[in-house]
Amino acid sequence: TLRVLTGITTTGTPHLGNYVGAIRPAIAASRRAEVESFYFLADYHALIKCDDPARIQRSRLEIAASWLAAGLDPDKVTFYRQSDIPEIPELTWLLTCVTAKGLMNRAHAYKAAVDANLAAGEDADAGVSMGLYSYPILMAADILMFNAHQVPVGRDQVQHIEMARDIGARFNHLFGAGRDYFVLPEVVIEEQVATLPGLDGRKMSKSYDNTIPLFEGGAKRLRDSILRIVTDSKAPGEPKDAENSHLFAIYRAFADAEESAAFRRELEGGLAWGEAKQRLFERLDAELAPMRERYEQLIARPAEIEDILQAGARKARAIATPFLTELRAAVGLRPMR
Ligand code: TYM
Numbered sequence: 001t002l003r004v005l006t007g008i009t010t011t012g013t014p015h016l017g018n019y020v021g022a023i024r025p026a027i028a029a030s031r032r033a034e035v036e037s038f039y040f041l042a043d044y045h046a047l048i049k050c051d052d053p054a055r056i057q058r059s060r061l062e063i064a065a066s067w068l069a070a071g072l073d074p075d076k077v078t079f080y081r082q083s084d085i086p087e088i089p090e091l092t093w094l095l096t097c098v099t100a101k102g103l104m105n106r107a108h109a110y111k112a113a114v115d116a117n118l119a120a121g122e123d124a125d126a127g128v129s130m131g132l133y134s135y136p137i138l139m140a141a142d143i144l145m146f147n148a149h150q151v152p153v154g155r156d157q158v159q160h161i162e163m164a165r166d167i168g169a170r171f172n173h174l175f176g177a178g179r180d181y182f183v184l185p186e187v188v189i190e191e192q193v194a195t196l197p198g199l200d201g202r203k204m205s206k207s208y209d210n211t212i213p214l215f216e217g218g219a220k221r222l223r224d225s226i227l228r229i230v231t232d233s234k235a236p237g238e239p240k241d242a243e244n245s246h247l248f249a250i251y252r253a254f255a256d257a258e259e260s261a262a263f264r265r266e267l268e269g270g271l272a273w274g275e276a277k278q279r280l281f282e283r284l285d286a287e288l289a290p291m292r293e294r295y296e297q298l299i300a301r302p303a304e305i306e307d308i309l310q311a312g313a314r315k316a317r318a319i320a321t322p323f324l325t326e327l328r329a330a331v332g333l334r335p336m337r
Contacts, residue, residue: 001034001036002034002036002149002150003035003036003038003147003148003149003150003183004026004036004037004148004149004150004151004152004188005036005037005039005040005143005148005150006022006023006038006039006040006151006153007040007045007047008041008042008063008143009048010041010042010043010056010059011055011056011059011206012044012206012211013027013059013062013213013216014066014215014216014305015204015206015211015212016196016204016212016214016215016284017154017195017205018063019066019214020193020196020254021155021190021195022152022154023067023070023140025152025190026039026152027067027071027072029150029152030072030073030077036078037077037078038077038078038080038146038148038316039051039067039077039079040081040142041064041080041309042082043049043056043060043082043083044083044088044089044138045135045138045139046059046060046268047131047263048131048132048135049132054334056200060133061299061305062215062216062299064079064298064308065081065215065295065299066295067083067286068294068305069215069291069294070119070291071314072232074308074311075079078146078254078312078315078316078319079312080309080312080313080315080316081313082318083312084312085145085313085316085320086319087145087317087320087323087324088120088138088142088145089138089141089319090094091141091324092137092138093139095137095140095144095167096134096137096329098167098170099134099137099167099170100141103166103167104133104136104137106158107133107160107163109132109135110129110132110133110135110321113127113128114128116275130210134334135160136159136160136163136164136167137167138169139163140160141159141223143168144167144168144171144183144185145319145323145324146316146319147183147323148183148185149185149186150185150187150188150249151164151185151187151188152188152189153187153188154196155189155195155326156195158187158189159189161185161186161187164185165184168182168183168184168185169182169184175331178276181326181330182303182334192253196253197223197246197249197250198211198246199211199212199229199230200230201230201246202288207318212225212226212250213225213335214287214288215288215295219285221285222281226276226280226281228337229247229277230246231245231247231276234273235272236270236272236275237270238270239267239270239314240268240269240271240273240276242267242268245267247273247276247280248260248263248267250284250304251263251280251283254283254284258317263276263324276307289318300337324336
């Protein structure tokens with residue numbers, strides 16, 4: 001069997017980028033007979049960026065309902081909340097002790113924070129918590145705990161998966177004694193949509209406030225968001241540059257090759273941006289509307305979602321608990337009583 005694993009941080013409303021980068025490919029993978037999949041709500045990760053408990057709880061519910069509405073089958077997938085698996089922070093510690101500080105110095109998220117501080121004339125590490133600094137180690141623990149072979153993610157996560165490989169290899173080297181405790185994970189990226197742009201053309205991201213929500217707010221919010229996509233000022237009738245249009249990039253992530261080619265021809269033939277936005281809305285809504293209906297039912301029944309997550313945590317811990325016992329022994333700790 002092939003193990004596939006991925007997670008989403010519970011700090012906001014799921015958006016189209018999360019859907020095309022992680023949810024959609026992960027659900028497609030989970031339907032393959034040979035695949036055993038592990039999908040989770042990364043709520044320990046959420047604490048790094050968010051100190052608002054109500055927001056984390058709401059986000060967790062929305063992300064869980066989104067996965068289920070998008071077609072995740074909780075009987076087939078191990079679907080859980082990261083914070084229900086105490087083995088993960090314990091493994092994080094074992095891994096922290098074998099991770100070079102220099103490796104963490106190179107992490108993009110940390111470097112971006114340092115660069116922004118220096119540009120603002122502040123101390124390099126101002127506002128950087130140890131959580132942010134060692135974020136990739138927690139993520140390595142998520143992945144290595146379940147010996148995932150493949151991790152479907154958007155391009156922004158590639159470096160983290162590479163770090164998980166480095167950390168896992170280091171542990172194997174130090175403690176393996178002929179046995180590889182950890183599988184070294186591979187990243188899986190959908191080339192077509194590796195980074196979905198947001199309203200302003202930058203990467204669609206909670207932190208840029210340029211997202212199109214996947215289900216929240218219904219068809220109206222979807223349409224209103226699409227109307228806010230920034231375009232150039234070419235008039236109706238003037239040919240549009242599809243290749244450099246993020247409106248087209250979003251369309252392409254939701255259409256097959258033939259539909260995309262047809263839309264491109266229309267844009268190049270002078271389709272008005274207003275009309276193009278209407279087409280994009282129709283294309284997205286055709287895929288999302290049936291799921292949105294399930295989403296609205298699910299989000300109104302949090303107790304059902306809770307039951308599903310608890311069952312998922314039991315399945316996940318049935319793997320994590322004995323594996324952690326082996327790892328504790330490998331480094332010289334006693335079994336947990
Ligand atoms: P997060 O919550 O930022 O994003 C969740 C997933 O959505 C993808 N994504 C995108 N893909 C394409 N285009 C975009 N504009 C876009 N925006 C977001 C992300 O690449 C990601 O796959 N650290 C992770 C969560 C995590 C995790 C893990 C993932 C924790 N542990 C273990 C995989 C394996 C994160 O913050 O993703």
